[in-house]
Amino acid sequence: MAKNAAAVHRLSTKAPCFPVLLICLVYTLPTDAALLCYSFTVGKSGSGLWWHKVQGQLNEETFLSYDSNNNCHVIGVLGNKLNATKICEKHSDTLKDGVDLLRDEVIHMKQKNNTIREPLTLQARLCCWHEVDGHFNEFWDFGLNGHKMLHVDTSTGEWTEVDPGSSWMKEMWEKNRDVTAFLKMTSQGDCRAWLQEVKSHWEEMLESTASPTAAPDVNQVLSLAIKPNISLPLIILPCSVLLWSLRRILDSEG
Structure with a gap:
């Protein structure tokens, strides 16, 4: 999570889709x-x-x-x-x-x-x-x-x-x-x-x-950022792209 947090901080100043990335990260965080x-x-x-x-x-x-x-x-x-x-x-x-x-x-x-x-x-x-x-x-x-x-x-x-x-x-x-x-x-x-x-x-x-x-469940948290009628495939696609970018940053930093 430390590397994720650092990468998110850098992407927040560069990525126009940063809110979507935050939603993606909620899916990956442990429930506690x-x-x-x-x-x-x-x-x-x-x-x-x-x-x-x-x-x-x-x-x-x-x-x-x-x-x-x-x-x-x-x-x-x-x-x-x-x-x-x-x-x-x-x-x-x-x-x-x-x-x-x-x-x-x-x-x-x-x-x-x-x-x-x-x-x-x-x-x-x-x-x-x-x-x-x-x-x-x-x-x-x-x-x-x-x-x-x-x-x-x-x-x-x-x-x-x-x-x-x-x-x-x-x-x-x-x-x-x-x-x-x-x-x-x-x-x-x-x-x-x-x-x-x-x-x-x-x-x-x-x-x-x-x-x-x-x-x-994290759905209660997600409901603050996503309307209920947004389908999961529409979230998965940008998540996949943005999380791939995040992985590239983490890999490059070792």
Whole structure:
């Protein structure tokens, strides 16, 4: 799954049929696969106040929200399964530290790069998951005003420029010990612990809704992206082509 995730990240900037590839990958993931992500957005416009929003998602289902008043809420089907007080106590300090760090970096970026114009928003996305063999993987993605800028593999320390004009941002952050320490700590420590706890509730939810004669089905996930009247052959053909392309990338990287 680690190689799949890396290849998907590269194809997302190149392949016009990337949404179809995501659908194909859902078919290939084990039914107990769990991808935990936290999306941070920090912004300011003119003389207005700073604002922020953080959402926690498991397999694209939002279960946690952290707002500009530093209020933490659990939401959705999964959120209702969680102990709101317990989850928010474990998340709030780290989420606040992340928001504060990103806000400080936006101020620093604006001082270093006078071409940045307001309204200004910085997006960050932390994701982590376990492979089938138990290996843990994680990454951070960053965007500025809606443009993807950087991808950071914190397990290897590799920084990748997604946008050709993001070298200045990479150079500034890659050498910043506060930034690199926070990215590594949250991805390899906090995210791992949160994944273990949230996943246990998700697995209980799957077990309670599973059919006695069938394993948990991915069709419920697919229904968000595919209309019911789309025939399977129409999915298989583009899947075959795109998965073949993905295999070529994986093979070329050994």
